[in-house]
Amino acid sequence: VQPASDGLEDVVVAETELSLVDGEAGRLVVRGHDVEALAGAVPFEAMCSLLWDGALPDVPRLERTRRALGRARVEAHEELWRLGSALDAAETMDALRAALSHLSVDGLAPDAARWRITGATAVFAAAGSRARRGERPVPPDPERGHADDLLRLLEGAAPHPARARALDAYLVTVAEHGMNASTFTARVVASTRSDAVSAVVAALGALKGPLHGGAPGPVLDMLDAIGAPEAAEGWLARELAEGRRIMGLGHRVYRVRDPRAAVLERALERLAQEGIGSRVVALARAVEQAAVRALAERHPRRRLAANVEFATAVLLDALGLPRAFFTPTFAVGRVAGWLAHVEEQRARGRLIRPSQRYRGPLPPVAASA
Ligand code: COA
Numbered sequence: 001v002q003p004a005s006d007g008l009e010d011v012v013v014a015e016t017e018l019s020l021v022d023g024e025a026g027r028l029v030v031r032g033h034d035v036e037a038l039a040g041a042v043p044f045e046a047m048c049s050l051l052w053d054g055a056l057p058d059v060p061r062l063e064r065t066r067r068a069l070g071r072a073r074v075e076a077h078e079e080l081w082r083l084g085s086a087l088d089a090a091e092t093m094d095a096l097r098a099a100l101s102h103l104s105v106d107g108l109a110p111d112a113a114r115w116r117i118t119g120a121t122a123v124f125a126a127a128g129s130r131a132r133r134g135e136r137p138v139p140p141d142p143e144r145g146h147a148d149d150l151l152r153l154l155e156g157a158a159p160h161p162a163r164a165r166a167l168d169a170y171l172v173t174v175a176e177h178g179m180n181a182s183t184f185t186a187r188v189v190a191s192t193r194s195d196a197v198s199a200v201v202a203a204l205g206a207l208k209g210p211l212h213g214g215a216p217g218p219v220l221d222m223l224d225a226i227g228a229p230e231a232a233e234g235w236l237a238r239e240l241a242e243g244r245r246i247m248g249l250g251h252r253v254y255r256v257r258d259p260r261a262a263v264l265e266r267a268l269e270r271l272a273q274e275g276i277g278s279r280v281v282a283l284a285r286a287v288e289q290a291a292v293r294a295l296a297e298r299h300p301r302r303r304l305a306a307n308v309e310f311a312t313a314v315l316l317d318a319l320g321l322p323r324a325f326f327t328p329t330f331a332v333g334r335v336a337g338w339l340a341h342v343e344e345q346r347a348r349g350r351l352i353r354p355s356q357r358y359r360g361p362l363p364p365v366a367a368s369a
Contacts, residue, residue: 004356004357007252008184008354009252013179013184013187013352014179014187014341014344014345014349015348016179016341016344017031017054017344018030018031018051018176018337018340018341018344019031019176019177019178019337020178021177021178021253021254023251023253023254023255023256024255024256025256026254026255026256026257026258026259027259028177028178028259028260030047030050030051030175030176031050031051031054031055033050033056035172035173035259035260035263036259036262036263038050038172038173039169039170039172039173039263039264039266039267040165040168040169040172040263040266040267040270042056042172043062043066043145043146043147043168043172044145044146044147044168044171044172044175044333044336045057045062045065045066045069045145045146046062046065047171047172047175047176047336048065048069048114048115048118048175048336049061049062049065051175051176051336051337051339051340052111052114052336052339052340052343066145067142068112068115069115069118069119069146070119070140070141070142070143070144070149071115071119071142072115072116072118072119072120073119073120073122073123073140073142073146073149073153074119074139074140074142075116075119075120076103076116076119076120076122076123076124076140077123077127077137077139077140079102079103079120080123080124080127080137082102083098083099083102083124086098086099086101086102087099087124087127087128087131088131089128090132091324092125092128092129092132092324092325092327092328093204093207093208093214093327093328093331095124095127095128095129095131095132096121096124096125096128096204096328096331097201097204097205097208099120099124099127099128100117100120100121100124100197100200100201100204101197101201103116103117103120103197104197105117105195105196105197110196110343113196114196114339114343117196117197117200117335117339118146118335118336118339119140121200121331121332121335122146122149122150122153122332123137123140123153125150125325125328125329125331125332126138126150126153126154127153128328129154129322129324129325129328130154130156132324135156137153138152138153138156140152140153145164145168146168146171146332147164147165147167147168147170147171148161148164148167148168150167150329150332151163151164151167151319154321154325160274160276162270162271162274162276163271163276163319163320165267165270166267166268166270166271166276166315166318166319167319167329169263169264169266169267170264170267170312170315170316170329170333171329171332171333172333173260173263173264173267173308173333174260174308174312174330174333174334175333175334175336175337176334176336176337176340177260177308177334177337178253180212181206181207181209181211181212182203182204182206182207182212182213182334182338183203183334183337183338183341184206185199185202185203185205185206186199186200186202186203186338186341186342186345187199187341187342187345187349187352188202188352189202189203189342190341190342190345190346190349191345191349191350191351191352192351193346196339196342199338199342200335200338200339200342203334203338204331207327207330207331207334208327210247211245213309213327213330213331213334214327215247215248215307215309215313216247216248216309216310216312216313216316216323216326216327216330217313217323217324217326217327218247218248219247219248219309219310219312219313220280220313220317220323220326221247221323222235222246222247222248222287223280223283223284223287223313226283226287227283228283229282229283229286229287232283232286232287232290232291233290233294236287236290236291236294237294240294240295240298246291246294246295247309247310248288248306248307248309248310248313249288249291249292249295249304249305249306249307249310250295250304250305250307251304251305251307254305254307255303255305256303256305257305257306258305258306258307258308258311260307260308260311261306261307261308261310261311262311264308264311264312264314264315265311265315267315268281268311268314268315268318271315271318271319272318276318276319277318278314278315278317278318279317279318280314280317281314281318284310284313284314288306288310291306292304292305292306312326312330313326316329
């Protein structure tokens with residue numbers, strides 16, 4: 001009898017043209033482009049085009065995508081009044097999930113539905129974060145890029161262009177990443193021929209967990225708790241002795257450092273050149289090195305290195321985002337990948353329905369009369 005495939009590790013569930021995650025080489029390729037060549041070089045709108053249409057847009061097409069996404073943000077803002085108390089949830093991710101489930105894309109062509117959902121994710125996330133602080137939502141500016149406007153929607157004022165550029169690089173970096181838990185969730189929902197909003201709402205639920213997209217807030221909590229580089233070793237040893245996981249370290253696929261971490265560090269460096277520095281960058285470096293050493297001692301056969309969430313925490317903190325907004329920001333980028341997978345699953349996938357092995361008792365065999 002074959003053992004159950006715990007965590008579906010190494011199980012191939014789809015043929016895809018969207019991305020390659022090479023865990024041994026530490027490489028992420030999205031539709032033929034290395035992530036290093038995309039982040040910082042193309043805006044998020046171009047990444048959407050790449051994922052959904054198969055190629056990076058030329059200049060006129062990029063302009064159309066910017067307008068489509070700008071319009072989608074304005075329409076989402078006009079929907080806010082319909083949401084009732086959905087945005088009042090204590091956590092921004094819960095507010096975003098509740099708000100998105102009110103969205104309807106009935107009657108829209110798939111392309112229009114994708115822009116709609118992507119625009120609404122940014123607008124609802126920002127409005128949810130503001131609601132937590134007792135602030136009213138800010139109307140979107142359709143002329144701005146998506147990253148630039150996201151900061152405006154969150155903060156109520158036009159951001160420094162260097163901050164918008166860094167956030168844009170972040171959104172591009174996290175837009176697509178293979179068959180991760182939330183993307184798989186989206187594909188499972190799409191495989192039943194359910195609608196794209198349902199797939200995205202389900203994916204949000206998967207993203208929120210601390211083993212997936214919920215990690216960067218706790219990474220920053222950890223850096224705060226450690227406080228100084230010399231305290232890292234002792235703090236980490238105590239956590240591991242208690243059986244707790246170190247957030248931002250380890251990955252299901254990568255056996256080397258997550259390539260996205262280096263991409264985000266470059267964005268952080270560019271931000272520093274503009275005079276926007278991080279208060280935790282030196283501490284983060286020391287903690288990462290100490291954590292890699294401590295985990296190597298405990299798991300000599302499994303190489304555990306920093307993942308994207310470690311670098312995310314440092315970058316988004318340098319950008320001045322509240323830590324409760326880290327995972328919603330991840331969702332604003334990743335929704336582009338989810339929607340590409342939903343389309344791919346619809347176009348050529350079958351109903352996803354794996355098996356299980358029953359280990360419980362059977363009813364007693366009825367005594368024959
Ligand atoms: N801290 C402590 N121990 C860890 C660890 C971490 N960050 N990551 C993995 N391990 C341990 C596991 O508990 C396991 O130990 P065991 O064999 O004694 O049970 C061993 O290392 C091997 O784990 P692995 O098979 O590589 O983990 P996984 O593929 O099931 O899980 C993650 C991958 C990402 C969920 C896991 O590394 C983790 O929990 N990381 C922290 C959360 C995080 O940063 N998530 C964001 C991911 S992008």
